[in-house]
Amino acid sequence: MKLKCVFFILFIAFTTMAMKAGNLPIPVSVNESITVTLFFPSEIKKVIEPAPNYKLEYDRNGKMATLVARKGAASNLTVITKNGYIFSFLLQYETEVDNFTYVLAEDQAIGKLNGSSVVELSGTNGDVTIQDEKPVDQEPIVQIEVTTSETSGSKENNDTDKEVGAELGPSAMATEETPENAGSSLYDSDREGYYRIFCENSYLQKSKFKKISNTVNLIGLQLNNIIKDHNDLHFVLEVKNNSWSDYKVKSLRFFIKSLEGSREIQVKDLFIYNLQESIAAHNSNHLVFVCKEFVLGEGQNIYVLLEEDGGRERSVMLSLTSQQIKHSR
Template sequence: MRFRFIILLFALLYFVDIGACQLSNEPIHVTANSNVTITFFFPSPIIKLVKPSDNFIFKYKANSTMGTLTARKGPPSNLTVITENGNIYSFTLTYETEVANFTFILSEDQAIGTIPLSAIEKITGKTYTDVKERLPDNKVRDTSYRQTSLPNNTNYSEVKIEAFRSSAKSTKIQDKTKMDKGLYDVNKKDYYGIFCENNYVQPPKIKDASNTVNLIKVQLNNILKDRSELYFVLEIKNNSEIDYKVKRLRFFVKSRKNNSKLEIEQLYLYNLFKTISAHSKNNLVFVSKKFQLAADQKVYVLLEEEDGQRSVLLPLDIVDEINRI
């Protein structure tokens, strides 16, 4: 009897249109804190949010496919994002001091469900003709998607999730390679630039990581890892009365045993000024491939001045920091 009741209840919930998530698409788990910005790239513009609790802040601009998330210490929460092609994305959010993933490039494959075109029109104020241009062909023409009209008094902040048909799994497998190809694979420099823009201002997290020469201070504030790259977050302060013209910035690894020196290849350099004005500072990021250090090795940062004598060499004893991330 109890088993029959459970089956009946499940059927009732389905037919009164309380949408079920596709079983293979669980909410995406995201960790965040106040020191880094998590960036999301959606395949279609964001049109609606079900916001998380106040300790999580999600921002986006109108007609944008990109959103950003920061967090203060507090309880876990959840975020729901609806995009203009009707997809619904679900995220579980937790505050953590260490963040595992800084960038999420999402595909339609990762949506937990979809809303009907009538609901999209209600949210955006656009007609069906306007919206269908942003919809994949299979969602416009495939009538096996269960899309029903919602009442006019629907609260769209609590819009119900429609289930994807289970046979979509075969399409998902066929298109996986195509969908996995995101900005990182297509244009790494653009990817680096966006990541750096969201993380180039960091509070100091590494001890004894600064050096000052003639009132020019170079400081390493943090080291971040994303995918197979390291991001060295730096700050240069010109506390002198004279502008500082930058010639170049270089990174080296040097061994104490044999005094050998190896220059670290620069993949990308973000926001290094050509001239750092008197009594000002410059926040920047140096990007390199991930590498490991031996116990006797140090990293050296060399800031060289153009036509001047105020070059700064910053030695960094960061074996533990480099090898554990």
Template sequence: MKKYISISIFLCGIAFAKAQTPIILDTIYANDQKNVALFFPEPIRQGITGAENFVFTYNREKQQYFGLLQATPGKESNLLVINQNGSIFSYIVRYSKQLSTLNYFIPKSSSIGNEKPIVADSIKVDTPKAAIDNQAYYYQKFCSYLIDRKQRIGRIKKRNEGIVLSIENIVFDKEELYFVIQIENKSSLDYDLNFLNFSVETRQKGKKKSLQTLLKEPVFKHNVPLKIKENETARMVYVLPKFSIGNDRRAILELNEKNGERDIQLKVSHRYINNPN
């Protein structure tokens, strides 16, 4: 479940990070022969590298104070770490065959800011409209980034009469799964979207085999169109609460056309749901 996000882009999506004088970032060196350990003052909630030749691993299920950095040869990148209390730490990361330091003990003073506002109660602050609902603002920024990124998780695709429905990416972030969905209209007729639903299908065991379907409601939808014109492509994101499924279950993405019959049911294996990026 790796995520590689440019820190410069990600910081734009955090409404209350420090926006003062430019910050000079420290550099951490790593390679593919040894683990470089980073110990933080608070448990790690999220860790992100900006390129695929750097990997930062940490315990996502039970938050701990340390993470491990490894690198393969390539251009320098960056590392963004957010602690449990919202403190943000940012570093330049580079590959090096020889490492002089294997353990970094990060003090609180190294934080470049906090994702939450720290404001005295007596001070009135004019809050931008986009920051009033912090969660929705975060969803919007992160969804926009995922659409622009065009990363793929595998070949999850189905077509019907010139309409192609595919899941381009599944990303785990905080407590949600982000499904990047693409609909291509390769036909000569416009496609009017009636609904696009997510559900989980369970195969019932026993002599009388049956299927039980449970609809899953997204907590946020981004860029969902009403119409997809001929020879055009629409990309959107559905945000669902984190879930996993056994090998006897599968996720179903159902596309339904308004006043038409070009409907698609795209089946998604448990291995994609349980191993997102």
């Protein structure tokens, strides 16, 4: 009997972890006349605020938050609770709101920070603050500023010829804790979890470039931003399907190629966020491609190729020069 109980407990624990690993942002509809209330399983410790047209109010160390909104684009909200659970929300303005109250459980979180660490990300300037959950009178362990220009499972590249990595030099402050060598505890201990949180707060950014896009047979591929963080590059992309049929994605890959040569140097992805397997007709897909920082040689460009499953007539490719990448950071 005891053995059966042990197996049952292990099964429940495994099922709970699997649910968290596959959780997506919780969609929340909100407007200016309906107040939506969120109840969390433990106290609210950190909040990554949504766009200005969404107003979030909560008491520090309280378990309840309220949301109202005025008309505007969709945005995202991330809340980290005292026990380290990370809750992600996709906020959308709607004239009609059906759900007024959300009572959240821990298994609805997209993940949990290791130990008792809590991460605070700012989606506007890229500041990251990391601290242990110690008593209020103690100082944070380390504060980090990640320099950026702004602020799912990934598809693997099976045809990788060569990985392109960052050219890193020794730090002048190797014996001290600095933003680059200290990093965040989450970045070091749970790289995928860190990427997920960072991408969650960047993938819906509007384009900061004017004409870095290409369209083939009503399928558009657009570069919205390039963000440098921890010697990684985050390419914020948008795929637009303006056709009358669904677009099934075969692969998304980056490669470096000389203008005069034929050899392709594949750029290995570290993480791909929110790339859909199929993009419905007249819909778009925002995503982030993360790779190690690289340096283009003279006469080299980097190419972004989105391939359609089952044919090449709607595959789309972008070409980026070293100047475009340099100016974006």
